[in-house]
Amino acid sequence: MSEKETTAARPLIDDEAFMSVADLKAYVAEVESAKASQSYVAMQAADQAKKDLIERLSRPIELTPEKISAFMHRVKLAAERGEREMLIGRFPSELCTDHGRAINNTEEGWPETLIGLPLQVHQIWKDKLQPLGYGLKAMIIEWPEGFPGDVGMFLTWK
Incomplete structure (x- = not known):
């Protein structure tokens, strides 16, 4: 057999190294399934x-x-840095009876929608910190999939 005949009879790349379209699709489906499972x-x-x-x-x-004392120390440090507000709490909007609607719309009665610890924080501010000149504001700070997510409560001062 001549060298020319031997080269023609031998494939340049082994056929087993190639993946069929069906095999490629099955492989991609397995990879996507694994990703989805991990994501789930x-x-x-x-x-x-x-x-x-x-x-x-x-x-x-x-x-x-x-x-x-630790909280007020954090307030002093923030004021020393020139800040005029401090995030004092972040919580899911599910801790509002209206899921944050009143907070998002800056309605006057938004504190009435709070439950649990956020309500306690508001009450402490109202009883102890508001008379000292501190303000309190709340806003939706995260919007997963376009819906109100977490609420941020900020202590403010001037």
């Missing part, structure tokens, strides 16, 4: 973490002198 598990974990957070924030906390 991650979404379930995030959903459970949010439920746990809502459960925890649904209950008021005990305020100790140490916690109050």
Whole structure:
């Protein structure tokens, strides 16, 4: 056999190295399925973490002198940096009876929609900090899929 005949009879690349279109589609489907499965598990974990957070924030906390002192120290540090407000709480809009609608629309009665710890924070501000000249504002700070997500509560001063 001549060299020319041997080269013609031998494929340049082994046929087994090629993947058929059907095999390629099956491979892509497996990869996409694995990604979706991981995404689903991650979404379930995030959903459970949010439920746990809502459960925890649904209950008021005990305020100790140490916690109050640490909080006021954070306020002083923020003021020293020239800031005029400080995020004091972030919570899911599910801790509002209207899921944050009144906060988003800056309605005057928005505090009446709060429950749990956010309501306690508002009451502490009203009883202790407002008489000292501090302000309190709330706004939706996250919009997952276009819906109100987390609410941010800010202590303000001038």
